[in-house]
Structure formats: C-alpha cells, structure tokens
Amino acid sequence: NAAAKDSSSEGAKSSGKSFTLVTPDAVGQNEFLKLAVDGVKAAAKAHDGTQKVYESSDTASQQQNVQAAVEAKPDVIVLVGFEFADLVAQQAKAHADQQFLMIDACTTKTFKNVGCAVFREHEGVYLAGAEAGLLSKSGKVGAVDVLDTPQFRRYSDPFAAGARKVAAKTSTSTRFVGGQSPFDDSARAKEQANSLLSKGTDQIMAAAAAGNYGVFEAAKAKGAFAYGVDVNQCVSSPGTVVDNVIKRTDVAVEKGIDQVLGGKAGTTVSYGLKEGGISLTGLEAGVDSSKCVIAQHKDVLTKVKALRDQIVAGELKVDDPAAS
C-alpha cells in the first residue's frame, strides 16, 4: 500500500494542500485505478501537498471510506466510479464546505462543491472497433465484458458500431464473464473468449478487468487479436494485443483538482477524443515502441485517424450505450 506510505511522510512540511482518493475497488492491477492514483500523486506534487488513498472493496467499505475521508477534512476528496454518485450527493449536502471531485460519473443533481469529470470511452472504443473491422479476416468481431451493465456496454456496443462503420458486413457478438467472481475470473473470461473464437471471431475487445489476461491468452492460442483498455496492455501479450483504448484518468484527476481548487466546482468536464482524455495507443506518440500490433498497420491507422478527426470535429457522433 504505497499510497498510505506517502501519507505518513506528511506532518511538518505539509504546508500545501491535502487530497484523499477513494476507490470503489482494490487498486491492484486495475489500470484505471492505478492511473487515478498517479493523478492524485501528481496533483499532490504539483501543489506541494499530501495525498492518501482509501481502497474499498464493496459497498460497505466504500461508505466507511467516504465517511472517514469526510471526517479527515482534506482539501479535495476524489472519488472514482459510478458507485459513489449516491454517497457524494449525500455527503456534499451534509458537508457544504468540503470539496469533492468525482471521476467517471456525476451526481444527478448539481452541487456547488462537487466537480465532475466524465469520459466518453465510447469514442475510443468506436475507433478500436474500426481497427478491428479493417483488420478482421473472418468478418467477425466481438467483445468480452465483465458484466451486462451499461458502463461495460460502452466497451462492446461502440466496438461493433465502429467495425460496421468501416466494414458494413461485419458480424458482431458480445460475451459477459459473469459467474461468482466476474472481475477476477480469468479462466471464465478465457472460456468466454474461446466461445467467440470458436465462432470464427478474430478480433476481440477485452473489457473483462482482471479477466483480460485470460482473453489475451485465448486469442493468442488461436492466433486471433485482442484490444486492451485503460493503459497499454500490448506489453503483457505482444503480437496479440492490437491496440488499447486509453483512458487518461490521471489527467482527469489532476486537472479536476486544479479546477476544484480554482473555485470551479459544480461543473462537469467531459473528456473524449477531443480533450485528449480518451485515445488509442496507436494514435499516441511512441506507438512504434508500444509492442502493439497496430504499429505494423500504418494504413489502418491512417483511416482511423481520419475517423478520429471526424469525431473531434463533431461530424461523426458515436452513440453512448450508457446514456439510454
């Protein structure tokens, strides 16, 4: 628990600001949460302040952690995830002088002391889908999601739409890991991927949390390709992972804190392709050293860049499954 270690070094020199990050799950290998931790650390450094990370594991611990965070009265409490919407609404009302920053979600009502940052993952997933459509030889692409919930649908529905955009005849399919331990069950995720592969699918969007490793293994064994999320996952399975939908949570956290400290809480900032909050590894600098398969398909990247430009310019609108 490196995060907590930093906090112990606060004390005398903490003339700066203090930030507390509360996560909905254990940070572990959750790339999305790791980035959030990076973001809050960067903010602490920038503001010569201190930071703490409270990791939750379930609804009960989320509640207890938020409670504890509020009682410690840091300058900003950062909360990552949809799960916190109700909690933040409750606490923001009860503690009007406490500043909150919500990442990846927002309260239904607007509070003057709550800043929000949300992502338009679907834009990035759409582009990954386009890559898949262009690269697929079988004309079949699919996705493996953790659970059948709206936020995970953001990783499957736009993927299908992107593929069909560039290759109209592409057939698409989605599997959900489910089971007793959906976020950790890589064996199950692997079998779900296998069931797609056995149908001839050769491009798979992997949004199975820890199960992604299982998806990559399955794809690798069948010589098929997969797409990672949040960070560059190509390194964990070079030659199999084509590209990744990058979500710059660190940026959102750091900028969000600035915005809240700057007195501009009460607003919601949306990060998409345009803002650089969402991207693909293939579209970033350093693609050639990323170990991603897409680095060998410059032609594909050219077409995808064109699509991106259309989206950024607002000429192309990507449907958001979570907005229904």
Add this chain to the structure above:
Amino acid sequence: MFFDSDLLMSALRALTPILLAALGGALCERAGVFNIGLEGMMLMGCFTAVTTSWFTGSPWLGVLAAALAAAAYSLILAVGAVTLRGDAVVLGIAMNLLAVGLTSFLLRTVFGVQGTFDDPSLAGLPLVGGFSPLAYLAWAAVAVATLVLSRHVWGLRLRGVGEAPQAAATLGVSPAKYQYAAVLVSGVLCGLAGAQLALGNVTLFSENMTAGRGWIAVVAVMLGRALPLGVLLAALLFGLAEAAGFRLQGLGLPQQATDAAPYVVTLGALFLTTARRRRRTTPAGAVS
C-alpha cells in the same frame, strides 16, 4: 451447430480443476471426513503454482509445489477434524476464508502487487492434444480412484473406516491414519486442481481466482455420491451446462440466465437422481 467439438473442449477445460478437487472431496467423504474446504485448498494451489513457476521458471516444479503446499494446508483439516475432533464444516469454511486472506496477503508481500499477478514470461503448462497434461492426469485419477476404492485393500479399508470407524479400529485398522491419508490426498488433488487453473486454464494468479469452483466440486461429490465415476459425470454435467451457457449468451440469452443455468441444471439432476434412488431403496429397506 450448437453442440460441436468446441463446446465439448470448453466443457472439458472447465471440468478439469473441478474434477480433480471433487475426486479429493470424494475420497474424504468415503473416509468419513466432510471436506468443505476444497475451494481454499485449491486457491493455495493456484498461488503456490504461480509463485514457484515464476521463481524457478518451471511449470512442473510449480505443479509439484502446488500439490505439496495444498497437502500441507489440508493438514489443518486433518489435525482439526480427525485428531482434535473439531467440526469439519467450520474448519472447511475457515480454511476457505484463510486461503483468500493469506494468498492476497502473500501476493502483496511476494510480488508487491494486488489483485492480479500476470507476466508474459510466467511459464504455463504445455498443451498436449489441446489439453494440459493435468487434464489427462485427472482422467487417469478417476480410473485409479475407481480401481483403488472398489478393488484395492486400501480402498476396502478406507470405505470401512468411513462407514464404521470403531469397527475398523477393532480390526487394527487405524481410522485416523486413513482419514489423514484421504485428507492429504485430497490436498494433493486440490493442489493439482489449483495448478491446472493457474498454469493450465490460464497463466496468472488473481485474488480469489477459484471463484466458487471448490463449492461446485463439493456439490459434485454429493451429486456423484462420492463415487469417482459419479463425480466425473456430475462435474461433466456442470461443465457442459456452463459451456452451453456461454453459447446461449451468443444467442441473446441474458448473462444472468446463463449464469444461473449450471446451478439449475445441477439441482434438476439432483432431483432426478435422488427421486430414482428413493424409489429403488424403499422396497429394499423393508426387508431388514
């Protein structure tokens, strides 16, 4: 085509860890020790297999270490339930809890990570004819267990110990010895099950990665009436139901329905088999 060879392969892959663990559970059951800690023993196997394979570079050493570690872990049940005559159900549940806590704790201490340890250079088990060698071992274990239980002197004595421990004791057969042996062998089998899951089915360790498979093995022991072949059929039924569930998702069935399917199928199978058995045993019972 719905029922194709891929479906069968998928079912067989899902089957292997469950089968290995359930065989261990069946042996314990036969020896009169109710082993509900299969899940925890398996998880210890997963962790040891990955750790050993990582540090030695040999998945085979990983398998060996997993078997040994899980067997050592199973001593908790053996000492607690056999020697100290504690409650096997409580011990089993505690072992499951302890395994989750301990492996997560060790994951942090040994690898400095949380959640999942995965590395491309972690060596997994090779595939032979589409399956890991442990899958073949599991099949062989069914045959061996059947033979030993039904024909070998050890099997006869084990069954005797499970049915009437004092009777066995008066004939100079130590129930404790056989019960220890059964629990330790179940430890070895669960260790292998864990190794298969972490180095065969996938190549990584993640917290709580057994995800209820040990419980399914417990159910398989009951459904299969603690007979190796029965256990095999029960595990196969479960594997097929799960693999079919994955396919049905492709046909548009909601994930929640396919999640529930294996359990509903198992319950249905239990209804059928116990109803049949009841009909058969009622007249027989009247004789005595």
Add this chain to the structure above:
Amino acid sequence: MNRIAGALRSPVTFSVLAGVLIGALFLVGTGADPFTAYGAVLSGSLGADGIGSTLTTVTSVLGLALALAIPLRAGLINLGGDGQLVLGGMAAAVTGLYTPLPAPLTVLLALLAGMAAGAGYAALAALCENHFGVPLLVSSLLLSYPASSLASYLARYPLKEPGSSLPQTRQLPDGVALPAFGSSTVTVGLLLVALAAATYWFTDRRTAIGYEIRMTGLNSRFAAYAGVERGGLTLRLMATSGALAGLVGAIGVLSFPYRFLDGALTAPGYTWTGLTAALLAGAAPLGTVLASFFFAVLQVGGLSMERTTEVPRELTQVLQAIVIVFLAARLRFPRGRLRKKAAV
C-alpha cells in the same frame, strides 16, 4: 462467578488470544508494529469515528448470523443466505417504489415484503429436502445462485433506473426509509435485529418450541420419537431463517442509498461472516451475538487500520480465519444429521 471463570478458561478466549498472537507474528514479519496495528483496529472500530460503521455492520452480520443460527440449532445448515437476502432486498425495493401508501406504512410493508420473499424462497429449499430428498445444505446453496441472477436481471432490465449507468433501481420516494440515529448510518434496522436476537434467546431458553429445536439438533431421531415432526420443523425453521435474511436485505434497501443496487447486498460477504459466527457459537443465541460483534469489529477495524497504517486489511481476514480454525478444532456442536445427509 463460576461462569466468569469458565469463560476465561473457555476455548473462545484461548482461540482469540492465539489468533491475535499469530497475527502479531505476521505483523512483525512484515515489519509492522503489532501494537499500533491492533490499536488502529480497536480505535477504528470502537472509537467515536468507527462505532457507527461497526454498528451498521453489526446490523447485517448479526441479522444473517441469526438467520443461519436458527436452523443450525436444529442441525440444519442453510447455505442459501445470499439468495434469500437479495430477494428480500428486491422485494422491499419493489414495494417501496410502487406502494401508493403513506411513507411510514410503505416502510412497514417493504420490511414485511422482504421477509416474506426471503421466507418463501428459503422454504423452497426446505421443500427440496422434504419432498425430493436433496440435502438442505445443497438445495439451499444451489437455489441461492439463480436468486441472485434473477435479482440482477431485474435490476438491469425491467426495474433499472432510466439513464443510470449502474444496474440499480430508482431511489425510493422521500421518506420511504428507516429512520437513522442522528446523522449516523445506524438505523432502526439495528433495533429490529436486536429484537430478533432477544426473541431468539427467549425462544431458545424458555419455550417449548425452542426446546424441541435444541433436542432436534442434539439428536433428531430422539426428537422425532417424541413427536417432533421433522419435515414441518425444517420448513418452519427455514422460513424463519429466510425471513430474517430477507429482513436484512430489506433493511439494506431501506437504508442509504435507498435503492437496490445489484451486488451491493452480497459483496461484503455478510452471509459467510454470519454463518461462521453462528457455527462458532454452536448457534447459541448469546454466543452468536458476541461472535457477530467480534467479526464486525475486525472488519471495520481492519479497513480503518489499512487507512491509518501500512498494514493491509487482509491481515484481519487472516486473523479472523485463524481464530475460527482454533475454535473449530476445539469446539464441536451437534451435527450428526448433516454427516448422514452428506454421505448421500
């Protein structure tokens, strides 16, 4: 006085001390200071900041521990607490959302609906044993999964809050909530659970049915011989058990965040904690209460310890398991029936 001396010499004291000691060794092994860590556990769970969370956790843990202890007293193991809990929560949510009555009445109705749903579903497991001969342990466990799946489906599709990204129902109307104590998270639910514990204690010690339940647990053939009807008792005990599990679910939904969120009720694993508490206490009422409280302290304190020190909370999980192992190895309770059942 004898009792106090007995308690001090009891396996419980021994096991807790052994667990704490082994836990301390772990702590030293990882370079942490055991006193700081245990201090953090205690102050985090029993201090002013933590007691609220502890009591909230106690509400759920004790509720489920009681639910599982009641059939256990007669030697029946209900492994389906999760399913009954979730169905209870879902029933309460639906009632809370769609009852056109004044809020207080709606709350009452939602509690009753939750209990009814849990009771009905648990009774189903009893029927599986009584009529199909499927051991209760297995039938209750297997039935639990489809129940969770059903609730998950409902929260995801027909009852989903429009526009939300989470598989959750709409929030209950204003006022459809259990009153809380001050600004804390502790609600009247705690009182309901405490009332259930008191009732259980009274029934167990001082009523004829409680006596019959105890005797069934000690020797079911003996009880049957004297006229205690096994099937009927199983059904009633399971229904009571399910009703309590359902009540915990309803309390969960009628407390913050006042809606059914898929997985929220089961993720903290209260069912297992509750079952363990009940098993450890041999289903005795007072012991169940104490064990539940102990586990709640460990859970809340463990999280707090992780926040304030470097020690990961898994340690309290390990500690809890070690205490159980030690206790189980020295403690037995009547379970003759289970053995026979399990040996199908």
Add this chain to the structure above:
Amino acid sequence: MTPQRADAEVAVELRGITKRFPGTLANDAVDLTVRRGEIHALMGENGAGKSTLMSVLYGMERPDAGEIRIDGRTVTFADPGAAMAAGLGMVHQSFKLFDSLTVAENVVFAAEPRRFGLVDRAAARRRVRELAAEHGLAVDPDARVGDLPVGLRQRVEILKLLHRGARTLILDEPTAVLTPAEADALFTVLKSLTAQGRTVILVTHKLREVLEGSDNVTVLRDGRVVARLRTAETTADEIAAAMTGRAVELDRVHAPGTPGDVVLDVEDLTTDAVREVGLTVRAGEIVGIAGVAGNGQSELIEALAGLRRVTAGRVTLRGRDITHASATERRARGLAYVPEDRHAVGTAPAASVADNLAMGHHRRSLSSHGLLPPAAVRAHARRLVERFGVKAATPEVPASALSGGNLQKLLIGRELAHEAPLLLVEQPTRGVDIGAIQNIHDELIAYRDAGHAVLLVSAELSEIRGLADRVLVMYEGRVTATYPKDGADERTLGLAMAGGAAPVEVGD
C-alpha cells in the same frame, strides 16, 4: 477359592490389572486365569468392570498397573492389531461390522487375501465357505451384512475371528440380542471351538447360559474379583449373590393382572415389515410379544407409535381411530413409548439429564402457552431422578455420563411419568444387570396394577413369561401364536419363535 484344573495349560492370564477412569476405579487389581479349551464366563453387574477388563486384554485400553500373559509369555498390546496377532479375538456387544460391505469383505477386512495388492474376492469367498463349513456357521459370503438378521451377523463376527486364526475368543454379551434357539446354536458352535482346543471368554449377565455352557466363572463387583467358581459346583443363587452382594430372588413370576376395558385395538395392521397383525391390549394387563429380532416386532411398535407408515389396517386407541395420526397426536391421546435403542432414539446423550427427562412432558405438564420455564424443567428432573433412583451427579450433567442401566431407568421413568393409558416397551432390560432388572420389572408391574395397558416386546423369554398376562409370538411379520399366562414353557415359545408352532388361539 481357585478350583481350577491344574492339568490344562493356561491360555490367558491377567495379573493385578488396575484401570482407573476419571472418578472411577473400573478394575482394581484383577486376576483372571483362563485355561486352554475352556469356556470361561465373566460376570458382574452393570459397571462392574467386565468390558473394561476385556478392553485392557484386547489392547484397546492401557492398564494403569498389572500384567497380561498369553500362553505363558508376558505381552503388552499397543492396539487390537497386536492382540489379534497374539491369537486373541473379540466380538463386541454392539457388533463392529460394515453394513454396506458383503459378508466376505467383512470377514477378510484388514487381513485380505490379495493379488497384486487388489483384494482377491474369489479367495475371500472361498475362505468364508471353508470356515463356515468347518465350524457350522453357514452364511452367504455375498450377502450384504446390513441385510442380515442379528444371528447371522454374529456368525460373521465369529468368522472374522476364525479367519484371523484367533485361538482365544472373547465375546461380550453375545446372547443379549439372540433368542434361546439362536443362543443354543451359538453355544453349540462355541463348544465345538473349545473341543478343537480354542478358548472362549464369555461376558454375560445371564445365569442360565453360564450354568449350561461354561466351565468356570469369575465374578466381578465394583472392579474387584469377588468369586472364582467351577460351574459344575455352583448354583445360580450363589453367582447372583456374588454379583450383587446380597441374596436375590431369581426368575420371579409376577401375579397376573386384572384386565379391564380395551385400550389398544389393532386390526390387520400392515406395514412394510408387518403383515395383518391383530391384537388388543386392555387396561390392567401386560401383553408380551416374543420373537426373534427382525420378525417385525420393532416395526409393529414403531407403527403403533406413529413413526412408521401404515399401509393397511386399523389402530384404535381408547376408542379413537389413530391409524394415521402423528406421533404427537398419539401421545396426546394417551400413549407412552420406551424404544429399544436408548442411545440413538430414546435419549439425546449430549443433552442434560434434565432436558432428556423433559421430553414429551415439555408440551404438557411443564409448559403453558408454549412457555417452558427452566425452573419447571429442573424441578421435574429432580422429581423423576429421585423417584426412579437414577444415579446422576446433577440434572445438568449430560445423559452420556450415565451408565447403561441408569440411562434405561431415566428413559423408563420419563415414559412412566406420563401416566399414559398405554405404554409400549421394547427390550426394557437389555444389557441391564440383575438388580436393575428387578427394579424395572417391579415398576412395570406397578404401572399395570395402577390400571394401565402395557405392550411389551422382549427377546428375553424369562422376562416375557414373568411379566406378560398374554404372550403373542411374531414370526415373519405375523402373529403366529398366542398363549395365556403360563400357557407355554420356554421350549414351546422358542419353537414358536422359530416358526415351528401351530397357532394356539385363546380368547381375549
């Protein structure tokens, strides 16, 4: 004091065996000499230390002091396996058999003929047939032991010992569950074994068989040897006096009762193991049912008690049809029941004496409006403990701490206390010593004389003849004979129990 033949060599010799349990001195410097080729009876009341002594000899208990000599050599047995290796073999009172295994598997268990480590089933079968033929112990090697009647199970137990080459056989109360005919057959087998030079140590409470079948008798009381007798030179009275320390009147036949109204009327009752049984029991009489175990007596009683489904027929209790009533309804209607198996059915050994005594009373005299005050339970327990002389430290001790005889007193006392018009009693004195038997018999007679109806099932013919006003014999699920009091001697009854009697009808 030691009138033993000096010529035969000594097979087993125990010297100064002392065994202490917490709170009990079970064996106090016991000496026992058993000569080769004899049947040596070991007698004593419940708790006298017989089983303990045999456990010590057989390596199941370690003695605190003393020495064991087999064939003149001093030995120490770490476990029964070592004792078996030295040529000892023991048949325990409760059989130690594996019900789900076959006869052959039971016989060869732990001493299996093998081929490549596998059990050689053919050889095992052969071995059973050979031994059976040699010793007159015919039994089907492929039968499942669980399906066998008690008499055959005992044969399996003896075959087990013979298969292991036991030269000295220890039998703990082997005839407790046998009919006279079966017991006679057993003694024939034992005699032929001793004729071959084997030795038998017989633990028993039954004077008749000791007098008829043994060569020497050793009597224990309170863990000490109080008499060593040559059977040919002693009498039943002498042995009984040695066992109890006082003179006892043996085989009393009680005065007949005065039957009143019909309390229980059973017509053509049929269950899975009972065929068209009809009988009546009147107030103020004891009706005895004799029969070899496994001929439907237990099933009949269970059906009457409401614990077994009735497939046809009619049962009337005090004028009310109770054919399909539940056990609770029957009890409410006026029925009490002392079951055969006091540990598994009649009590909850882990529960306290007080809780055990409350069962059945807890819904009636002890409770009101469903409440059961602990004080009432305790007071009730104290009353019964005193009235029936149950030896228990306090009512709070678990019933498992009571000796067999005391547990039986507890059970009978509890059921008698219901004052129910009908009492069903199975094997009320099995394994109970002479003194306790007399107490129990007196209680039953007093209960009858108070105007209650009693239906008694017993394998003990002297008990049936001593107590019953009418005797029914059950054979293969049917009532095959009915006799009035003193209407049949033991021979006639024994014959009828073996299925060899023409039915004798007598009016009710």
